[in-house]
Amino acid sequence: MQIREANFDDIPAMLNIRLEAKENILRTILTESMVYEAMRTRCKAWVAEIGDTIVGFSIANRANKSVWGLFVLSEYHGQGIGRALLEIAANWLWQQRYGLLRRPPKKIWLETKQGSRAEGFYQHMGWQRGESRPHDEVRYWLIRTSI
Numbered sequence: 001m002q003i004r005e006a007n008f009d010d011i012p013a014m015l016n017i018r019l020e021a022k023e024n025i026l027r028t029i030l031t032e033s034m035v036y037e038a039m040r041t042r043c044k045a046w047v048a049e050i051g052d053t054i055v056g057f058s059i060a061n062r063a064n065k066s067v068w069g070l071f072v073l074s075e076y077h078g079q080g081i082g083r084a085l086l087e088i089a090a091n092w093l094w095q096q097r098y099g100l101l102r103r104p105p106k107k108i109w110l111e112t113k114q115g116s117r118a119e120g121f122y123q124h125m126g127w128q129r130g131e132s133r134p135h136d137e138v139r140y141w142l143i144r145t146s147i
């Protein structure tokens with residue numbers, strides 16, 4: 001399994017994986033052009049590949065300091081792919097700089113469905129459960145511990 005930065009050609013495969021998800025299913029329309037525009041401006045994405053097959057992706061948004069998406073094809077769950085994709089996205093967010101003093105973020109966040117497998121995964125990965133959000137979602141925070 002290899003993790004690499006995603007490019008625009010990966011968007012169709014990423015969307016297919018997004019649509020395959022049995023939890024955290026899409027509530028609104030997400031088009032290739034929306035993902036393209038996000039990656040062109042405020043977001044960066046990574047894909048996990050096994051051979052020539054893209055089996056997962058993550059995408060982070062530097063504008064709001066969040067992990068916007070993390071999805072692994074169900075037949076590849078439990079092999080460390082989600083961990084690798086989450087860590088690379090979080091590390092990129094920690095490297096961003098904000099404000100006049102060019103400071104790194106104090107905390108980063110994501111949202112997921114309450115009671116989903118992903119909830120246990122994020123807790124296992126050290127993220128802290130935060131406030132409830134609309135549509136049965138919950139926000140998770142990761143707080144920076146070192147300066």
Ligand SMILES: CC(C)(COP(=O)(O)OP(=O)(O)OC[C@H]1O[C@@H](n2cnc3c(N)ncnc32)[C@H](O)[C@@H]1OP(=O)(O)O)[C@@H](O)C(=O)NCCC(=O)NCCS
Pocket residue numbers: 021022023024069070071072073076077078079080081082083084111112113116117118119120121124125
């Ligand atoms: C959530 C998801 C990304 C996790 O990916 P994954 O590749 O299965 O997770 P990993 O195999 O990398 O697991 C990493 C660690 O978390 C642990 N873990 C995974 N799921 C867990 C759970 N529900 N509860 C507790 N620990 C869990 C694993 O045991 C593993 O532990 P270790 O590294 O200490 O041995 C994946 O299940 C998924 O794509 N789910 C469907 C889509 C989804 O809901 N995405 C989240 C959208 S917000």
